[in-house]
Amino acid sequence: MKLAGDAASGYLRKPDPAHAGLLIFGADPMRVATKRQEAIAALVGPQGEEEMRLTRINAADLRKDPARLDDAIKAQGFFPGHRVAFVEDATDTLSKLVEAALAEWRQGDAQLVVTAGQLTAKSPLRKVFESHRNAMAIGIYDDPPSMSDIARALTEAGLDQPGRDVMDALFALANTLEPGDFRQTVEKVGLYKQGDATPLTIADVMANAPQSAEVDVDDVLDVVTAGQVDQLGPVLRGLYAQGVTPVTLCIGAMRHFRRLHVVASDPGGAGAGVARLRPPVFGPRRDKIARQVSQWGRDRLEKALTALTDTDLQLRSASTAPQAALMERTLIRLAMMARR
DSSP states (O other): OEEEEHHHHHHSSOTTTTTTTEEEESSHHHHHHHHHHHHHHHHHHHTTTTTOHHHHHEEEHHHHHHHHHHHHHOOOOSSSSHHHHHHEEEEEEGGGHHHHHTTTTTTOOOEEEEESSSOOTHHHHHHHHHTTTTEEEEEEEOOOOOOOHHHHHHHTTTOOOOOOHHHHHHHHTTSSSSHHHHHHHHHHHHHTTTTSSSSOOOOHHHHHHOOHHHHHHHHHHHHHHHHHHHHHHHHHHHHHHHTHHHHHHHHHHHHHHHHHHHHHHHTHHHHHHHHHHSSSSOOHHHHHHHHHHHHHHHHHHHHHHHHHHHHHHHHHSSSSHHHHHHHHHHHHHHHHHHOO
């Protein structure tokens, strides 16, 4: 059988131990690994691996020694409890071996859990599980987590359900991070809030979100849009020292000023324009964008975009001019423009 959507999510949280096998497949190894960990933990419990009720078998090793699978499924453990034989990174070449193992499976044997990469609808391995009356096949796709998924992650981290604005911020963050990174972020927020009875805020979330070079680019753009010419040099040196290139900086600046221009062009005003941004922005960042739009105005933003477009063309051309100097000159011009 195959499951999808909410039924698949529910099954992975609480798999049926009476089933002979479970196939989890998908193009994103991190997403597949996350769901596999969730399913196996539900089957064998937190002590399953320590009590040797979980047998891990790499697909490459299984091809060399096919008998390992039958041994893992039929072997009796030293500790009582449900057992799992886990085959990692399987491919269609193992379909016949897995099919034979499922055909020989009996109640009391270890449950077979198999993970694989992206499998087509005609995949022999998928067909083995989908056609078996006592096995499940679940595909993991790049769908963004739902609000219920985020709410469950918060509960598992020991956090109370926050207000709508915080949930919106978490939803936006979940759509920009890898699943494992988002899960670790929520766990960090849980530790951060231990002993703190105040409601979860957007600032709490952002204080624990992964930092990246984009944040540093934002620092440069904050200096530029505020007209702080004297601070531009030190901030740029720190940014380049981290390996950020002038082209990357230019792209980030163009993206930022385009966003400001979109907000400034909204007929409902800056507040309405910020509310329509996708992906959405929240909290202090939202206020900052509205403030920058009010300071610059539409006309100056269009001039800034023209200057950045010209610089981008020069950076991508065969010009022998130093790229860092070209980018710095443009940012100085923009910072001076902000002070007029």
